[in-house]
Amino acid sequence: MSRIPRQARRDANEPEVVKALRAQGFSVERISGEGISDLIVGKGTFERLVEVKGPGKKHTDAQVKFLARWRGPQPITIRTLEDVQRFCLLAMETR
Numbered sequence: 001m002s003r004i005p006r007q008a009r010r011d012a013n014e015p016e017v018v019k020a021l022r023a024q025g026f027s028v029e030r031i032s033g034e035g036i037s038d039l040i041v042g043k044g045t046f047e048r049l050v051e052v053k054g055p056g057k058k059h060t061d062a063q064v065k066f067l068a069r070w071r072g073p074q075p076i077t078i079r080t081l082e083d084v085q086r087f088c089l090l091a092m093e094t095r
Contacts, residue, residue, distance in 0.1 A: 011054040013079070014038065020084040021050075026091075035062030037075040046091045049075035 010030075018039070021028050026043045037049035049072070051063065059067070059077075067075065078084060 010038065011052050011057065013054055014052045016081070017050075017052050017078050017084060020081055021087070024084070024088050035060065035064075035066035037063075037066070041087075043091055046094055048073055048087075050087070051075050051077045053077055053079050055079050 018028050018030075021039075021041055024043075026041050029040050030038065031040055031049075032038070037051045039050040039052065041048055041050050049070075051059070053059070057079075076087060076090070078087060
């Protein structure tokens with residue numbers, strides 16, 4: 001019997017974060033899998049995995065394991081709209 005994958009739980013602030021990133025011209029796609037970051041975000045040649053966390057929430061054990069084994073650019077955690085602004089600055093700096 002095959003197992004049906006469980007739907008990833010999303011943080012309540014994710015729609016607000018996605019809206020803010022898209023307003024800045026980024027492509028945003030939701031991704032899921034055990035421990036995998038929530039979003040892939042890109043604009044031009046800049047792309048990053050993004051983990052959306054509610055204020056005060058910590059990474060799960062599965063997310064910590066994913067971060068330890070991931071060999072690409074380090075995923076970025078966004079908690080607030082101020083974090084979105086910092087993310088935009090990072091994107092501009094790395095072009």
